[in-house]
Amino acid sequence: MKIEIDKLISHLKSQGFVFQGSEIYGGLANSWDYGPLGAEVKNKLKKLWWDFFVRRNEYNIGLDSSIILNPKVWEASGHLGNFNDPLIDCKKCKSRFRADKLIEEKFTEMNVGGWTNQEIEEFIREKKVNCPKCEANDFTNIRQFTLMFKTNQGVIEDASSTVYLRPETAQGIFIQYKNSQRALRKKLPFGIGQIGKSFRNEITPGNFIFRTREFEQMELEFFFSPNDSNDWFEYWLEKVKFFLEKIVQINKKNFSIREHDKQELSHYSKRTVDIEFDFPFGRGELWGIAHRSDFDLNQHQKYSGQDLTYLDPETNKKYLANVIEPSVGLERLLLAIFCQSYVEEKIENGERIVMKLPYKLAPYLVAIMPLQKQQNEKANQLYKELLVDFDATFDETGNIGKRYRRQDAIGTPFCITIDFDTLTDNCVTIRNRDTMSQERIEITKIKKYLVEKLI
Template sequence: VRKRDNIVGMEGSIISHPRTWKASGHLDNFNVNDYLVVCTKCKKSSKIDRPNLGKIKCDSCEGEYDWQNAKMIEQMFKTSIGALNPMEAYLRGETAQGMFLDFKLIQQTSRMQLPFGIAQLGRCFRNEIAPRDFLFRSREFHIGEFEFFIHPDEKKCDLLNDEHLNTKFMFLDEETQKSGSDKLKEVSMKELLQKKKLEEWHAYWLAEQIKWFYSIGLSKIKIREHTKDELSHYSSATFDIDYLFPFGSLEMAGNASRGQYDLTQHEKESKEDMSIFDEKTKTKIIPRVIEPTFGMERVFLAVLTKAYSYDKDRDNIVLRIPAKLSPIKAAVFPIIKNEEYERIAQKIVDNLREDYNIVYDRSGSIGRRYARNDEIGTPMCITVDEKTPEDESVTIRDRDSTEQIRVKIKDLNDVIKKIINGENLLKLGKVVDTRVK
């Protein structure tokens, strides 16, 4: 978001008026899509999606479900506002509606012109009857969403380039799913456009998501097209982005074409004009919307499972998180407990903390300190040693290779920035041979 001129961020309210969710269609659609059923054999309660009613058996014992007594689940969390005459309200089930409600105000105050987007990352709530599967069935979670607004008549995407068109990925289309198969095939975004699976703006944002996942090392992804009977009430085309976790392929992100549905519905319910003046066409219009969505905990879990490894040579865990994603960018150590070394190390920490999240550690052997930081994914360790007082230089150890270079203290900030941006550490200073790796 920060790197784009055509997107602004916001933070909306968690508690919403019922009319918000009536207008969005969630009360009429979201709350009738899932049902509680009980197995006649083992008596286990399960949540079943509407398309699967009457079609599947108990996942625990293969018994038959009591379909006749299936009970609709209200997925929206209810709460109340006020003390004397409490008013019914809901906890948000998605962040999107806050962006639609504030769309016109944000467009006016930010002076954005179409096409532009609004982004939000926040906590959402769903009334799961049986939270399970770790992060995949939980009652509260974080979603990162973009709502990208486009002129309804604009079909051409000027941002779509050859890199987007040539982006390749594994794909499961609607036709294959309806045939009863789950066979994947590698396709390019250009092929999906040619088959009219999506339009150009949708292709652009889906390709941007795929490229971003590839850039953080998550290459084991597949794109699954939603079949017509599972599309959400607001969507004309939706794609799941699934990741191959060690325990199976599961959804971690998605992308939907919401059209003009949300803004039109809020205009109808509120009687407020949701149209904006388009400078290009000199007309008032209600934009259509493309929505890339990220399940933040799921993405984080994918990064962790990809990064986790056990190094036999070191005999410890190494969390190989890309440096740009690591919460701690560097650790600083004095090689031994020495007042002068500790003073220099602390000064380095104080200077670097202006720009990065840095940890300072002076307890235990240097090897033990390296191992501790390997386990939490710290990409580099900076050591103040016997040469530091002489020439104002320190060593930087690379987490993944254990190779070390020596650089001047005054150059540390610049070197760290280059390492975070993906440059090879060994090319940024003099390579040194050390006893402890």
């Protein structure tokens, strides 16, 4: 990516995509609000994901589970015992870091997943991994830092009322797997998709909306028989790649696929693949596909005492389903789309900033622009007609060149100009955002024209 992240952030703020959270009170670290245009893009992205992975997929159904779950859920999943990060402090400047990330950021080819705290500490000392802030090589011992947000449910705040904000949406799916399967009489294989908020008390959040403490996940848990001969992992990997390339139009040159080696695999995983995107600040995980085996259902069956096995109607045998999990952070995918869409171009009369968002993700598909106020009545009539079927905006302020630049900056694919001739020939001029080419078209053909562009 040949863009500066600070330029992108400034642009997204000034144009109404993303704002600093609680800004009028001095802000809140790592907190971001989505403005009028950002909310539009975010909701459209969620709809595209839902349509592709849930509504239009022959295997899958949807769910919307609670953010606050019974604490025993997190005991069973292992989050209470294992969901923590190795925390380390610089003794000189008092800055705090994740010890594993200190190593991985200096030695980019390394992955320290599976290392013990002692191994990490010894490596930092021996290889002189210095503090990024003050360059000192004098750190505290590692302490484990829990990533779950703790709160209390009910009137009295004591140990018995302790609950947690969910750190992932997956467990809500697992604990409702049996109910969903029974209610819809689903046969294996089938999947359950969910979009929802998750919360992680990250030690070192940052890089804008890439890593935040409050985020949304778009997650699918696909259940299948352990004896199923189909390669469901490759099936979902190909689906994810198709979605990235064809649906949200991520250039395949901007992402890569990284297979986890055995040492890096989570304890429950048989195979994991990360799809990584080349962000302006470096390569980062965008989408993960994991083979979770029957770990989660097995754990919840043990801790709850409930039978979560599936009775195969063909063999009349019971077994626990295996799971493939394609999971993506909504904000990370949104950031990748913003990074790829933001373009600074030199044009004949200067330069322009344009957000070349996919048509289906642009906040507005079309802007209606009366050339002069005399055409306002005709322009308003067309605007209201198009609003029935398309996301449209009305722009009447400033000269036409400035209005084009404004719409370019927010990613509007098409601008329709109503001029004096419109009143007599019933035609308008349509300008294309990406090519800046213009063509004259009859008003009666506009809807067909726009529908064809969305296909």
